Amino acid sequence: MKRASDPIFWALFGAGGMLAALVGPVLIFITGLAVPFGFILPQQTMSYGNMLALAQNPIGKLAILAVISLFLFHGCHRLFHCFHDVGIRSPAAGKFVFFGFATTVTVITAVLLLAIGF
Amino acid sequence: MSRFKPDLKTYTRPIPAGWWWQTPFLLRYMLREWSSLFVVAYALVLLSGVYSLSQGEASYDAWRGVIASPPLVVFHLIALLVLVYHSYTWFKVMPKTTPHIPIDPKVITYGGIAVVAFISVAAVAIVYWVMS
Amino acid sequence: MPFDPTTRTIEIECLRFNPETDTEPHLQTYKVPFHDDMSVLQGLQYIKDNLDGSLTFRWSCRMAICGSCGMMVNGVPQLSCHTFLRDYFPAKVSVAPLDHFPIIRDMAIDQSDFLNKLESVKPYIIPKHDKPIEDGAYRQTPKQMDQYYQYSQCINCLLCYAACPQYGLNPTFTGPAALALLHRYNADSRDVGWTARSELTNSDDGVWHCTLVGYCSEVCPKEVDPAHAINQNKVNSTMDYFGLLKLLMPKGATE
Numbered sequence: 001m002k003r004a005s006d007p008i009f010w011a012l013f014g015a016g017g018m019l020a021a022l023v024g025p026v027l028i029f030i031t032g033l034a035v036p037f038g039f040i041l042p043q044q045t046m047s048y049g050n051m052l053a054l055a056q057n058p059i060g061k062l063a064i065l066a067v068i069s070l071f072l073f074h075g076c077h078r079l080f081h082c083f084h085d086v087g088i089r090s091p092a093a094g095k096f097v098f099f100g101f102a103t104t105v106t107v108i109t110a111v112l113l114l115a116i117g118f
Numbered sequence: 119m120s121r122f123k124p125d126l127k128t129y130t131r132p133i134p135a136g137w138w139w140q141t142p143f144l145l146r147y148m149l150r151e152w153s154s155l156f157v158v159a160y161a162l163v164l165l166s167g168v169y170s171l172s173q174g175e176a177s178y179d180a181w182r183g184v185i186a187s188p189p190l191v192v193f194h195l196i197a198l199l200v201l202v203y204h205s206y207t208w209f210k211v212m213p214k215t216t217p218h219i220p221i222d223p224k225v226i227t228y229g230g231i232a233v234v235a236f237i238s239v240a241a242v243a244i245v246y247w248v249m250s
Numbered sequence: 251m252p253f254d255p256t257t258r259t260i261e262i263e264c265l266r267f268n269p270e271t272d273t274e275p276h277l278q279t280y281k282v283p284f285h286d287d288m289s290v291l292q293g294l295q296y297i298k299d300n301l302d303g304s305l306t307f308r309w310s311c312r313m314a315i316c317g318s319c320g321m322m323v324n325g326v327p328q329l330s331c332h333t334f335l336r337d338y339f340p341a342k343v344s345v346a347p348l349d350h351f352p353i354i355r356d357m358a359i360d361q362s363d364f365l366n367k368l369e370s371v372k373p374y375i376i377p378k379h380d381k382p383i384e385d386g387a388y389r390q391t392p393k394q395m396d397q398y399y400q401y402s403q404c405i406n407c408l409l410c411y412a413a414c415p416q417y418g419l420n421p422t423f424t425g426p427a428a429l430a431l432l433h434r435y436n437a438d439s440r441d442v443g444w445t446a447r448s449e450l451t452n453s454d455d456g457v458w459h460c461t462l463v464g465y466c467s468e469v470c471p472k473e474v475d476p477a478h479a480i481n482q483n484k485v486n487s488t489m490d491y492f493g494l495l496k497l498l499m500p501k502g503a504t505e
Contacts, residue, residue, distance in 0.1 A: 003449075004458040007491035010484060020157050021208040021230070024201040026238035028160060030245065031167075032194030036186040040242060045249050046182065048175045055171055064168060068161045075158030081461050082151045085415065087135065091454075109165055112172045122362035126269045128352035133418040140325060144415060147463045211462055215481045218397055218437065 009077050009099060016074025019067065027067070052116070061113045069106040076102040150207040156200040159193070205234050257283045260339050262293050264305060265346040267353050275353065278302075279342070284335045290343060291319050291330040294357075307357035314471050317407030321357050322346040327412035327469045348412040350421065364408060367424050370450060371432035376443030394439040401434035401479050403472045410466035410476050416459055423459040424450065426466035426476035433479035444499065448490060457483045 034041045044050070054060040076098040083089065134140070138148045163185075170181035184190060209230030213223030259281050267275040280297045288296075291309055298305045309319040312331045319330040324344050335343060351359035381388070410426035417423045424432075432451065435441045450456050460480045467477040489495045 003452050003491075004454045004456070004487075006454075006458040007484075007488040010458070011488055016157075017204075017208055020201065021205040022234055022237055023241070024157065024160070025198055025205060025234065026241045028194055028198045028201055029238070030242065031164070032160075032185065032190070033198065034242070036182065036191075041245055042249050045245060048171075048178045051167075051171055051178065055168065064164070068164055068168070071157050071161035075154040075161070078151055078154035079158065082148075082154070085138065085148070085151070085419070085461070087419075105162070105165060109168060112165075112168050116168075116172050122365040124354055124360055124362065126354055128269065128354050128360045129267050129272075129275060130352045131275075131349070133350065133415070137415055137418065141465075143465050143468055144463065147465070151461070211464065211481075214462060214464065214467075214475075214478045215484065217482050217485075218478070220396075 005095075009073070009095075012070065012073035013077035014074075016070035016072070016077075019070050020074055023067070024071075055113060055116045056118050058118070065106070065109055065113060068109045069102070072102040072105045073099075146207075149203070153200045153204045153207070156197045157204065160197050160201070163190075163193075206231065209234075257285060258339060259283050260293070260335050261342040262290075262297065262335075263342055263344045264294075264297070264356065265353075266305075266356055268304070269355055282335075284339075286334075286336045288335050289331050290321070290323055290328070290333045290335060290345065293335050293343070294330065294345065304356075306355045315405060317405035320348050320407045320409050320412065322349055322412065327409035329407060329409070329471050332471055348408055350412055350414070350418040351408070359408075361408065363421060364406070364411060364425070364428070367428040368406075368431070370424065371428050371435075372443060372447050373428075373431045373435060375435065375438060375441045376446050377440060378442045388440045390439055397439070398434045398437040401430045401437065401474055401476075404430055404434075404474045404476075405472055407471065409469045409471065413465040413469045415463055415465070416461060420459070422455050424455050426480065427474075429457065429460075429483075430474050430476035430479035433483060436483075444486075444490075444495070448487075451483060452487045452490060457481070457487050460484075 030041060031046065033039065035043055035045045037043070055064060080094050080098040083094065138144045167178075167181055167185075170177045185194075209227045212230060213221075213226045216226065261279055262282050263277055263279045265275050266272075266278045280301050282293045282296050282301075284293060284296075289312075291307075291312065294305060294307050295309075298307075307319070307321070307330070309331065310316040311318070314329050314332040317329075320327060321330045322328075322345070323330065323333050324338065327348060330345070345357065347353050347357045347359045351361065351363070354360050404427050406427060408427070411417050414423070414426055417425050429451075432447055436444050436447065436451075444451075452458075457480050460477075462477060462481055464477045467475045470476065486495065486498060489498050
């Protein structure tokens with residue numbers, strides 16, 4: 001019986017799901033609804049200067065990478081199973097497409113964050 | 119072949135394509151699972167922000183303009199509702215993933231939701247304080 | 251059985267299939283007089299005794315402990331002895347054999363796949379050492395027993411298999427009841443069989459086929475909570491994958 005490769009992806013799914021559950025709503029509120037309209041928080045919050053400083057900070061980089069990457073791994077794992085549930089399934093191809101996408105996005109994010117410098 | 123298999127010819131019913139919307143419980147399961155679409159979508163929106171940031175101030179300011187546009191506002195409103203549903207369902211199923219401990223599942227669920235509420239309020243408060 | 255004039259009548263629609271004459275199932279509706287204390291099973295028994303002796307269904311204890319009378323009642327997996335006609339009246343009650351199993355005849359399903367799955371989980375104590383009778387009984391604290399007791403309550407009624415869409419989509423999945431039983435033995439302090447069972451547990455047909463739909467635990471008449479049994483083992487399986495299982499298991503729990 002073949003050993004499932006799921007544990008690694010499941011662990012990433014779990015980490016991403018927990019992160020999304022804890023900070024997802026407030027991040028969406030701040031970045032997508034409050035700051036763009038100066039509601040509660042000033043529009044200045046996400047000024048170019050502030051965001052550049054955040055992205056140039058090593059901890060800021062890690063935070064941004066963690067959010068984007070883990071959200072992707074969470075979503076891709078779940079969507080892979082969603083497609084299986086509605087009848088679209090091909091285990092090998094599916095894993096390659098979904099986790100390949102998540103990995104690609106992670107790499108792109110890391111490269112961009114490094115390009116932004118310190 | 120199983121030694122338990124009966125000799126009679128049996129009839130196999132294929133699972134219907136609509137298996138998930140015919141029962142409320144299973145429909146809620148599907149909604150919970152597909153909520154991950156918005157988790158991915160929001161992460162990609164953040165990625166677009168990181169990209170625009172990397173291309174300089176003009177590109178970043180253009181991105182800010184797009185974020186404030188009506189379609190993106192609608193997206194963020196929907197995403198907020200969906201991610202709140204994600205948080206709720208995440209902590210609702212969490213008791214099923216813990217070891218067998220003598221804690222009421224409701225404690226885990228409501229505790230988790232309370233933590234989310236606390237983090238959300240604290241995050242806004244901290245950003246507000248830092249910006250003032 | 252005498253019925254007084256205040257008896258009401260309910261329609262019970264049954265899925266019929268006779269392997270000797272039918273190529274496909276069809277529906278047949280019966281008008282059944284009932285009292286408020288009558289279960290769906292008693293409704294079927296009335297049909298068989300008075301209206302149509304060919305109606306075929308399994309039953310035994312009439313009190314939700316034998317696990318024989320599982321059926322789909324209005325699309326929900328139920329024990330027919332545990333479901334009451336009064337709760338559906340005046341609407342029609344639809345009775346069909348349990349989903350996700352082949353039909354032998356009418357409500358009787360082919361359980362052979364489940365019996366195979368039961369065998370595959372090694373549902374017996376695998377002790378560290380052979381313990382002769384002279385050495386006396388195993389000793390177990392209430393806390394140790396609590397770790398597995400609820401998972402030992404399964405009556406093999408198969409409602410959870412009818413509920414589980416993953417089993418419905420792919421019957422190679424070991425399934426809720428069998429995996430709950432697997433956990434029942436792994437969690438027993440007298441057992442060291444995690445490794446012996448791990449090839450199945452860690453495989454694609456073991457715990458990893460489950461997507462925590464949770465409907466199995468919802469329909470279980472004995473509150474076994476198979477969803478919990480399976481999903482707490484995803485952590486164990488992951489730790490096993492990284493060779494870290496000893497960190498989680500109590501000392502001597504696995505070899």
